[in-house]
Amino acid sequence: MLAWKSVSVSRMGQEIFSDISLEIGQGKIVSLVGPSGCGKTTLLMIAAGLIDADSGSLECDFRNPAMVFQEPRLLPWKRAGDNMAFGLAARGQRRADFQHRIGALAVTLGLDLRDLDKYPHELSGGMRQRVALGRALVIEPDLLLLDEPFSALDVGLRQELQDLMVRQISDRGLTAVFITHDLIEAARISDVIVVMDRHPRGIVYQHQMSGTPGCRAERDIFNEVGDLLAVPVVARAFGAQDTDRL
């Protein structure tokens, strides 16, 4: 279980959010959606242990968290394979022990084995994000933190990587927290959608999706997003023009 308990954070005298509580159950994929600046990323950073809350506490039963960011954040001076192995090497594992695992995972993620010998600048954006996903999955995490991992990719590629990720999450029985500003994306791949807003600050709505992530029909997804946007607090969080666009 991962739980934020009445967590408050402020930076440079400005409150980012206060008194937020959220609990994420074992094996669930939870999406945090909302306008930028509502504190989604900060919430994730607290879970990752990169930011300390000013007050409140974090309860985390997971021992092995991994994270994928909006940018791949690969080390430009390391080959793709070594980048994927970063987490394993940091845990003191020897190259010979994980070499095979890296190769196998790379193939699953749609990478060519030759790509592992390339430097990040020689790979396309989609390839780099696959490597970043591989770096997170290869340490066999129990909790996956995803900060808009696909928002920089074009539509077709985004969907392919979403499916790939949802499959990996369900195959491994992972718990995942997924940040996005795209309700459709959230509805496609998560069990629970948590809507955050700036005014009022914090979590304004939680929605339990029906069906299984990654197995929903497109029409059901659109229907459910439509229903969700009919809720006044959700509509306000996404703004009138966003509702029109959707």
Add this chain to the structure above:
Amino acid sequence: MIGVIKGIAVYFWSVWGALVGLFLFVTLWETGHAVYGDFILPAPADAFARLVGFIRDGSAISAASDTAIRAIGGFAVSGLIGSLVGVMAGLSMTAARAVRPVVTVLLGIPPIAWIVLALLWFGPTGMTPMFTVIVTSIPITFAGAVEGTRTLDRELEDMARIFRASRLRIFVDVHLPHILSYLFPAWITALGMAWKVAVMAELLATSDGIGARMATARVNLDTAATMAWIVAVVGLLLAVEYLVLEPLKRRTETWRRRPAGQGSSAQMRRM
């Protein structure tokens, strides 16, 4: 293995390109000689012949080794001090603020002023050029180290921390390569300057080394010998840069370079 051979071949091919530029320069020199005559600008062949003469009688080797010890020794000291202090200054904003004006002042003082000071302090010894090299190149290596450290990528560091990298690993794998990519150009600039400053200081301060030989040649109005010594200095500089620093830089920065021929196509491929 094949990669290594290919790497060497590519390297020598790039040296070949540099040689073309060098020959063009010699051609210009020859033209200058044809126009102005022996006294103003002796023919390249004469200068090289003189240099060969100096090499034969051993004076070139001893002069060059004196100068090299001063230039490279001074460069090594300034590289070490400048880089270390620069990294420390880059890590702390306060230290950076405190040291920056000092560096600006140091950069503003012309090398010739340092030579005068060093002459007063050390007299006509080898320490004078060495000291001058150290103080003139420290600001360069320092500035490189500060810039490299200040531009460290916090996002990469966050990533490394999430994957539970130790502080040592974060430094070696995340910070050091970045800092080095700033330090190498600074080191190369500093080394180039070290030779020039060492020769200049020798010319005014010492009785040995290439600079002192040039002073003698000037007294004797021996332009060919002067040119010969200039060629010797430049040759030494090129040798150190292309045989030591440049290959080292290539080795440590393969991640910046695209392998010949496949770079852009690999980048163009969508996924």
